[in-house]
Amino acid sequence: MAKPEKQYSGFKNFLRTPTPTLIGLYIVMIIIFTIADKNFLTVQNFRGIFNNFAVFGVLASGIMVVMLAGGFDLSIGSISGLVGIVSAVLMMDKFGVPTPLIFVIAIVIGCSVGLINGLIITKIGINPIITTLGTLAIIRGVCYFWANQNPRIYNVFIQGFGRKFIADIVPYTTIYIIVFFIILALILKFTRFGRNLFTIGGNETLARLAGIPVDRIKIITYVISGFFCSIAGLLLISQLGSGRPEYGTGAELEVLTIVVLGGVAVGGGKGNFFGVFIALLIIGSIANGMVMLDVPIYLRQVVKGVLLVLVISIDALRNRRNLQLY
Amino acid sequence: GCKTTTTTTAAAETTAAAETTAAAETTAAAAETTAAPTETTAAGGYPAYEALREAAKANKEYPGAPAKDFSLAFTNIMGGIPFCESVWKNVQDQWKLAGGDPNKLYYADNQYDATIGLKNADIMLAKKPSVLINFQFDSKVNSIIGVKFGAANIPIIAVDVPTPGAPFMGVNNFKVAYMAGTEAIARVEAMGGIDKIDKIILMQMPSGGEVTMLRSEGFYQAFVDKYGADVIDPKTVRADGGAGEAEQANKAMTDVLAKNPDAKTVVLTSINEQTMSGVIAAVQTAGRWDPEKFIVITQGCDATGQQQLRDGLTDASIAYFPEKYGEYLIPGSVALMQGQPVPAFMYVENQVITKDNIDQFYPKS
């Protein structure tokens, strides 16, 4: 066999992803914020940053799986809101549901809604953005059935679930995110299911022709997303100490921003968890950095937007060579 | 104090004039009336209204079912929030007591959104109610609503946020915030004076518009009046707590705490109880929660606020008594329906609620 002309390595392929740009940018951000305020580069601050993006990180895990397979899920914020309010209500004295059962119910709710999304998308064949735009509204509406309840969280376990630290340094939530990301990354790399996601996202027709059970896998991705919404919902009520029907509102846009920034292709078939993690750090640090820099409240949105546009523009320019002609 | 009188007939005229000047003036008035009486309207001058108020306060059927042949529209500032739900519930109850037909009580939810507020006002106008109770977050947007209803000769009662040319019911945001500030100052003094305080953190809601901003700026003003701006300004931190919900406030507080690692004694206020619940959770998570060193004063004292007080998380809350709003709004509306004058300002009696007196105002069920 002749020697191939082009040799490939994983590292070369890594260099083509937006991740290096993101890492570079994050380093610049760290330098600027650290110069601006000595309190930026501290354990205390990073604990906070990590806890602050915990919910987004968990939701990102799910939406990423969905997006890799070419899907989309705008209902994540609503699903986590629903899980949160229902779990919080069930924890009230008048119901007194035991903690393990709360987890079970939360997960069942999240996964069921995910399943419904998946069924509508695959069996009826509605575009996922539209489906979940619809369910986003529907589920949020349902959350308000409990608007008059006013559950506060006294359950010590649930309280600790999203708030505690290991050795007063590492937030539990960070462990969750890292564990989720690693498990998912392994699943993506080392299972047929994971590889099939890339195939489906890359070219659905091809996947069908290759005999991959496309519909079933797609449904599973929405269930997975629903599962992570459950965790996120529990994290929300844990971190906020109460349940409210509006929790998680607008999360979809934030999470979408994060995963796309992290290099997940909107059409599917492309993305890695490392990039998403860096994107989480970047988005998580922008708000924090602006507090550190004492940017006036009204200007913060501008700075956030400018940073976002900057990051993606740099990445686009860096990949100029791969840029399409049109 | 300022006691402008407005009658139904005058209402139409003033609203017509509102287009040009009234709008700007009334917002200014909102700030001016800081000095307005703490107690509600003085008796006399509004016999019809006063008589109806008696029945309302007693929670009894109004004599002669005066609302029987009328219709009433109510637009809520943000449905789903405990505060607003309480207002709405009391309006419904009182409407029934006044003999009103529940089918003629029109409801719409303004969703804290001026665009929706306008849309709802138009829909309400199409239903030609006898009176509109307008609860919408931006006083300037209210001026155009006032003009439209004025043109249709439908009187308005504004709730919490002024509607130019219309009688006002509710709280004076600036005043209440100032009260909260005064309440905080008392605790600051008890701790040994302002020098002992590291930071004064205002969890704000920029997207709620200027009236909402008064809820923290009034608080700030009380501190400035007491200690002077040069002492207060360096201690003051303004944070964007998002849309009046716990989530964003929680994140913002986490960042503020990290920025100020040495702040141990802290004065906290926020625009509503939900926001504060997120703020407190952030302090707890950061491991910096110390009820002795955190002076937490909130505003509203809705169900969430009551629970926070009972749990010892907050030190005091300025009660707005949303569950009593209907006791003013319905007598006011009915008086207007009857062509009787109502006071220009129907302030609720704000009350400082602490752990000590909470059971007196909100008996445990």
Place this chain on the structure above:
Amino acid sequence: MTDNNGIVLKMENITKIFPGVIALEDVSIELYKGEVLGILGENGAGKSTLIKILAGNYIKDSGSIYVDGQKFEIKSPSEAMASGIRVIYQELNTLNNLSVAENIFIGEQLVKGPFKIVDWKAMTKKAGEILGSLNVALDPNSVIGDLSISEKQIVEIAKAISKDAKILVMDEPTAALSEEETQSLFKIIATLKSRGVSIIYISHRLKEIFQITDRVVVLRDGKKVESIKTKDTNANELVTLMVGRDIKEMYPKREVPIGNTVMEVKNLTADGFKDISFKLKKGEILGIFGLLGSGRTSLVKALFGANKVKSGEILINGKKVDIKSPKMARDEKIGLVPLDRKVEGLALHLGVKENITLANIEDLGKGFLIKKQLENKKAQMWIEEMGIKTPTMDQEVNSLSGGNQQKVVLAKWLESGSKIIILNEPTRGIDVGAKIEIYKLMQNLCEKGSAVIMISSELPEILSIADRILVMSKGKMTAEYSRKEASEENLLQSACI
């Protein structure tokens, strides 16, 4: 069951109707164990439809399918695959973001251990072996997106033979392959055959049909016209069967008077090629020959403004031009019939009409608006002139057969009034009838004063149609032959320098 005379597959009375088209009508075929069955037919004859039904990709309207004598309702591709049917589709089916190895094992990644962990090492190794057996130098780790169309085709073949199949279907597998690669494939086919695999082989290249098939089924307009042993027939007979009439000449060449130079290229350099110079004259068909990756596509894209020129110049009618975009190329009356018509040539979900007028929207009316009658008239004219088979001019191009799609692309450039037409492998995947039509069209153009550049890998075609042939190798021009001087030997020799 083997008591049916070694018949592995039987498709009986298959009918399939698309809106406005009867793609298959009552077609029956049989496939024997260890046989290579060729399916021949003009574009749109229904070949791909037949095998898509076999593959579970389309559901037949009526008829029955028997595998090993058992009646088999194929409802999905996975069912077909489970019963040992594997297909190389006419359309490329590779995933650009993934590696070669992964593409080969799509849906059937090699796994190990009780947890079915994907075994990357084994996949890379096995992929290397398969590619080796095809005699190609491709790194299994390379990303498909970086490969050329022919390399992708090889990956497709590797994919199909990666797992043992009972029935292997190949729909024009060699359309994008070089001669050498084609021969490697044939060796593989022979091996598979000796192992008892049955193969259905679809191609428009009669030479290949004669080289490897045992039997040929000819389809015409969705009907089976003949099933015949390969050794009992000849090219003329097959062509006549396919077209339904006698074909006198495969490569009709007319002498057209050659005029002035219309395009002159001087020392052109860009990504993919270096220092190319040539002249193109009015009335001339200039062929460009070269092996895979020799830089032909890069060159024509640069001429067309779709690739950035680094140095050198282009003169049109003696005037220096700076073509920075396809739009400018079009305005210089240059048209390009691209290599991959579905990606680069057609808006697949628009109608035939819209595609025909795509490059000349400006001329659809005087001002801002489109004049509908004018557009209909134009579309009608080209559909008739080019013989495009379509139920209506509003039919989505997507549903046309490959040859008809190619005609639409050509019609697009003729409609825009191109005087210099560049065709990149214009007859790839096109049947004899349509090929001849395209050759004729090219010469009609020349007669009307146009000039044509034609890239082709098919030696007989380029030798008989081109007036002059440039040969490229490794991005450089290595030879130029007139029609008389050129021969298979010297072309290949110059291409391998």
Place this chain on the structure above:
Amino acid sequence: MPEIKASSVEPGKKAKISNTGILFIVLVVLFALFSYVGRPFFFSTLNLVPMLNNLSFIGIIAAVLTMVMVSGDIDFSIGGNIGLTACLVALLLSKGLPGWLVVIIALCGGAIMGAFNGFLATVIGVNSIIATIGTMFIWRGIGYTLSNGESMLAMNPVIDYIGRGFLFKVIPFPIVIFIVVFVITYVIMNLSKWGRRIYAIGTNPMASYLSGINVKKVKFVGFLLCGITASLGGLILTSLSAVGMPQHGQGLELVIISGIVLGGTALGGGKGQILGTLAGILILSVLYNFLTIMNVYYFYIQIVQGSVLVLVVATYEIRQSRALKRV
């Protein structure tokens, strides 16, 4: 040689009754139903005219955004644009600038915002979803900064006329703008050469580029127009409310996109009809209006609107797959 028929059917439409047709039937049915159930309030000029007024600024943006979406892009920054425009208008008026000049400046501002989006999406080559999410923050943030978070009265004869004036003393001016914009976009998309390019690009940008269409230019102009229209929408909203405030337009992007999608526009580009968009936003608006008249709580309205979105689009899909099954 089969007979070639020229049918009058537009590209992308194959069924006998188009989806847009169905949508209009749904609209008429709903309208009749609501007029009956919501009597006497729903079917009255007092209700319907203000409804259309309040719809006007959403409608014109939806029409132009449909063009952008058919070409395969999206613009999330429209709401931010509205907020910024509203603040700009109020600020300039407070500085005593004449109304006509303020209108011109506001529209130029919209053009700049649109051009910037277009620049990011075409010249830099950034995915338009994320680019415009970024600029959405920027525009709104600038609005907040300009106004210092305060709402400002914006009254001036010219500005008043845009949202509250009447043409020929009877036709509300926003409705005039609404109709004009829809007619123009309809002509562009269905009858013009430009529209053909938009559909071609949405269907296959590469093939369009290689057919000599200036893809970047067409896309850029789409964003530009979208920016201008959004600021025109901002002007109308400012006039309707007599107030310029940075919150104006918050969350409108999802409302508008829902309407467009309900109207049958595909998110990947290449498919969509201006009339469908018209029907889509009318349906959402009529639903809201009716349900509010019926005193329905907002969260129920949300549930209904979400369900309608899913149901209607499900109908499209089922119709299409039926058409395929017949294949």
